[in-house]
Amino acid sequence: MSVPEGYSAPPVDENICKLAIPVPGREQPILVELPRINWMPGPEVKKYREWLTPYGEAEAKWMNWIAENSTKPEADQDPKPEGVEELLDGFQQREVTLRWLKPYVSTADYRALMDKIPDGMVEWIKQQLSDPSIAVGESSASTDS
Template sequence: MAIPEGYAVAPTTTDHMVKIAVPVPGRENPILIEAPKLAWIPPHEVDAYQDWMKPFIEAEAEVIQWHTDNDDLEESKRSEFPKSAEDLVAGLTIRETKVRWLKPYLTAVDYKLLATSKKIPEKTIDWVVDQLKASSDDVTPGEYSASADS
């Protein structure tokens, strides 16, 4: 694409990519992640994440509403508890909500390992998320990291 002279070029997702290697004890190769920072996730992936989260959010709201409506009632006057909603929420891990953004950028095996492996400490997952959340304000188009790093 040719940009006419004098025009500023708006940054894109590819201008804000991070590359992260996550070592996995007992595995020869690390999990290699190349993904945009969260502020630069393409809209269709944000929509996909929201679609994935929606059943969990609705189930949690259903359980909360049940408690609001029933906790002060006698046992015999309570409505049926939404056990399936509670089970759905119970099956969701905080780790998976953190790493789900990376699913489009990983193989199925690497994603499952990142989301479920007991060999990868929670602090490692938190560090990866911190890298994805890091501000992109100091990165200009065409750079992977700020010039100050070089």
């Protein structure tokens, strides 16, 4: 991209991740090129939030139920919130990270990422998608000074 004189633009290469993700049992890694999380297009962020919101709401209902009922005898406890346990049982923490990759890989590759890569690889992907200007263990507040 050519930027006219007097204007500034973010460096494109710092905002794009190019990942080669090794998958056990496959000869070739899964190649993914996508924006970092803080550079994701608005529609992708909206889809992600729409996917994640029901889980957050269910967890909040569950935690409230526990807080209100944990000290009561079982016979006096309120009914458990309907459908919450089932929804949370289907939740996989790794998908919170891998879901960002979903629009940028095939269905088969996404399934392989969900089923076959180790948790350490998921953590590595999360780090790669984070803001590169913030080092591990450093907050954005400490980079502003």
